[in-house]
Amino acid sequence: MNIVYRRPESLKKKTMHYCPGCGHSIIHKLIASVIDELQIREDTIIVSPVGCSVLIYDYFECDGTESAHGRAQAVSTGLKRVQPDKLVICYQGDGDLAAIGTSETIHSANRGENFTVIFVNNAIYGMTGGQMAPTTLIGQKTQTSPFGRDPVLAGYPLKMCELLNQLKAPAYIERVSVHDVKNTIKTQKAIKKGLSYQMNGMGYSFIEVLSMCPTNWGTAPVQAAQWVKEHLASYYPLGVFRDNGASEEYK
Amino acid sequence: MGERILMRGNEALCEGAIIAGCKYYFGYPITPQNEIPAYMANRLPEVGGVFLQAESEIASINMIWGAGCAGKRAMTSSSSPGISLMQEGISYLAGAELPAVIVNMVRGGPGLGNIAPAQSDYFQSTRGGGHGDYYVIVLAPATVEELTHMMVDAFDLADIYRTPVIVLGDGVLGQMTEPLVLPEPSTRVIPEKDYILDGAKNRKPRTIKSLRLAPQQALEDHNMELKKKYEEIMKKEVRYEGYMIDDAEIIVVSFGTSSRVCKSSIQMVRENGIKVGMIRPVTLWPFPSEIISDLAKNTGVRAFLDVEMNYGQMIEDVKLSVNGEKEVHFYGRTGGMLPDENELYNKIMEVVNEYCIQET
Numbered sequence: 385m386n387i388v389y390r391r392p393e394s395l396k397k398k399t400m401h402y403c404p405g406c407g408h409s410i411i412h413k414l415i416a417s418v419i420d421e422l423q424i425r426e427d428t429i430i431v432s433p434v435g436c437s438v439l440i441y442d443y444f445e446c447d448g449t450e451s452a453h454g455r456a457q458a459v460s461t462g463l464k465r466v467q468p469d470k471l472v473i474c475y476q477g478d479g480d481l482a483a484i485g486t487s488e489t490i491h492s493a494n495r496g497e498n499f500t501v502i503f504v505n506n507a508i509y510g511m512t513g514g515q516m517a518p519t520t521l522i523g524q525k526t527q528t529s530p531f532g533r534d535p536v537l538a539g540y541p542l543k544m545c546e547l548l549n550q551l552k553a554p555a556y557i558e559r560v561s562v563h564d565v566k567n568t569i570k571t572q573k574a575i576k577k578g579l580s581y582q583m584n585g586m587g588y589s590f591i592e593v594l595s596m597c598p599t600n601w602g603t604a605p606v607q608a609a610q611w612v613k614e615h616l617a618s619y620y621p622l623g624v625f626r627d628n629g630a631s632e633e634y635k
Numbered sequence: 636m637g638e639r640i641l642m643r644g645n646e647a648l649c650e651g652a653i654i655a656g657c658k659y660y661f662g663y664p665i666t667p668q669n670e671i672p673a674y675m676a677n678r679l680p681e682v683g684g685v686f687l688q689a690e691s692e693i694a695s696i697n698m699i700w701g702a703g704c705a706g707k708r709a710m711t712s713s714s715s716p717g718i719s720l721m722q723e724g725i726s727y728l729a730g731a732e733l734p735a736v737i738v739n740m741v742r743g744g745p746g747l748g749n750i751a752p753a754q755s756d757y758f759q760s761t762r763g764g765g766h767g768d769y770y771v772i773v774l775a776p777a778t779v780e781e782l783t784h785m786m787v788d789a790f791d792l793a794d795i796y797r798t799p800v801i802v803l804g805d806g807v808l809g810q811m812t813e814p815l816v817l818p819e820p821s822t823r824v825i826p827e828k829d830y831i832l833d834g835a836k837n838r839k840p841r842t843i844k845s846l847r848l849a850p851q852q853a854l855e856d857h858n859m860e861l862k863k864k865y866e867e868i869m870k871k872e873v874r875y876e877g878y879m880i881d882d883a884e885i886i887v888v889s890f891g892t893s894s895r896v897c898k899s900s901i902q903m904v905r906e907n908g909i910k911v912g913m914i915r916p917v918t919l920w921p922f923p924s925e926i927i928s929d930l931a932k933n934t935g936v937r938a939f940l941d942v943e944m945n946y947g948q949m950i951e952d953v954k955l956s957v958n959g960e961k962e963v964h965f966y967g968r969t970g971g972m973l974p975d976e977n978e979l980y981n982k983i984m985e986v987v988n989e990y991c992i993q994e995t
């Protein structure tokens with residue numbers, strides 16, 4: 385028999401708590417596949433955020449730790465600085481990374497900390513029930529922007545890749561999406577690149593993943609994926625912003 | 636015994652930490668403790684460690700969490716406003732039972748206050764400080780030498796009980812230069828760290844967390860385990876100094892820098908032939924309640940005088956321990972002011988007169 389698809393070994397045989405159509409479970413699976421592929425399960429520590437994915441450590445056959453809301457990159461810094469030979473995956477939502485934890489994000493990136501950040505941008509606060517996120521689009525209705533996000537009141541959606549791309553230190557910055565199969569495969573490749581760079585000691589890698597939150601967007605899963613394609617990805621252009629591994633000096 | 640040397644408090648404590656095996660420091664500058672990060676920045680690379688200036692105290696304490704997950708001895712330090720910022724992190728550390736050593740060189744508050752020495756973070760330190768049901772061990776040195784040796788004790792206690800430990804000094808202790816002999820490395824047995832996150836190689840994956848959602852009682856069960864641990868600490872780890880208490884009729888209670896002033900004033904009062912002594916809590920939590928209760932029940936003891944560099948925080952613990960057996964008086968200065976030995980002498984004499992204590 386030719387096996388074309390199987391559950392990654394790094395993923396526990398456990399039903400995830402995510403809502404139907406949520407992007408977190410897809411992204412977890414991609415990470416687990418990469419961990420398998422690179423054979424790094426026994427060296428990897430996963431840092432979970434506070435957000436819907438707070439329980440990420442329950443789904444991986446890897447060591448994992450919680451972090452306070454927004455502090456995942458400070459925790460990752462501590463972990464990595466004291467055991468530089470281990471691999472640290474820092475997983476965060478947009479509230480965690482781009483609102484309460486913006487300072488930790490910018491400074492970890494600016495120090496070029498040698499870990500891999502997976503930034504799940506679903507344009508909303510999922511866990512707390514659908515409030516406006518720093519990444520919520522203009523006009524997007526949420527619990528706390530009931531008339532649609534108004535930039536006069538709430539400013540503009542924060543583009544983290546573009547922001548971090550102003551810094552000298554990061555090794556790799558890419559924005560990907562999991563709204564369809566083609567982009568999901570690209571996302572897995574990006575995660576693999578980020579982790580490979582970490583293994584090579586190249587420094588900070590930042591992978592922003594546009595993702596669906598049907599429950600809090602008030603849409604069906606299929607429409608949610610469509611919304612990512614049509615709206616989220618048009619405000620947040622997909623692509624590579626920085627890739628030191630592809631540049632001459634690293635070859 | 637080691638050689639006697641002269642060192643400034645903030646620098647000497649770093650040597651104490653390094654002797655304790657601390658190789659990692661994460662912190663953010665704030666007066667009056669800036670000598671600590673400056674010293675560590677120079678010294679840690681020499682011992683193969685890492686010094687990192689964090690972007691904030693919030694980041695520092697969460698870096699400490701990361702280092703703690705890896706089972707490494709790491710420390711941070713700050714002064715009052717910075718310690719306030721760390722409180723969420725300290726609560727998480729307590730909940731997840733991660734060891735950490737945090738030095739607080741207390742300055743005058745509230746708010747930005749001033750940079751003068753104070754003891755006004757007593758409540759914050761001894762009542763957990765952050766949200767939730769927990770305590771942290773609080774050590775209060777009175778001399779540079781004690782501060783330095785205490786660092787070894789602090790790291791041991793943090794590891795033995797898997798808890799944050801706060802070393803509570805103040806601007807005077809941090810800035811003062813005093814003679815000392817450096818501590819010896821500890822010989823205490825530290826339990827094996829079976830929680831470390833270093834990759835799930837040939838073992839089941841491990842998780843470090845403070846979140847306890849299910850079953851419904853999971854958090855209560857965990858908190859009851861924490862409570863048991865705290866009770867053990869209260870039983871085993873109380874430290875205090877009794878100063879001239881054997882025949883004392885008036886008992887002064889004071890810690891840290893203010894206790895040094897008390898010693899001078901007590902000596903002045905003793906010269907009048909009046910029997911005054913002092914209990915100096917060395918652990919502020921666990922608080923030395925038992926000795927204070929015993930003294931309160933002792934018929935020879937007439938009254939207590941609580942002395943602090945704030946307007947009365949530890950006095951609550953003293954009163955709880957005295958439990959109404961005797962009157963507890965208070966003398967203190969706040970806002971970064973130091974108690975004056977003559978003023979304190981007068982205060983002690985006032986209490987002496989109130990109880991018609993005669994010289995013998």
Ligand SMILES: Cc1ncc(C[n+]2csc(CCOP(=O)(O)OP(=O)(O)O)c2C)c(N)n1
Nearest residue numbers: 434435436453477478479480508509510511
């Ligand atoms: C200090 C603190 N503030 C607020 C919260 C409440 N909180 C929990 S998760 C969250 C937002 C999560 O949103 P996001 O990071 O976008 O992740 P998602 O749930 O959408 O995956 C908030 C505000 C908290 N736990 N701690």
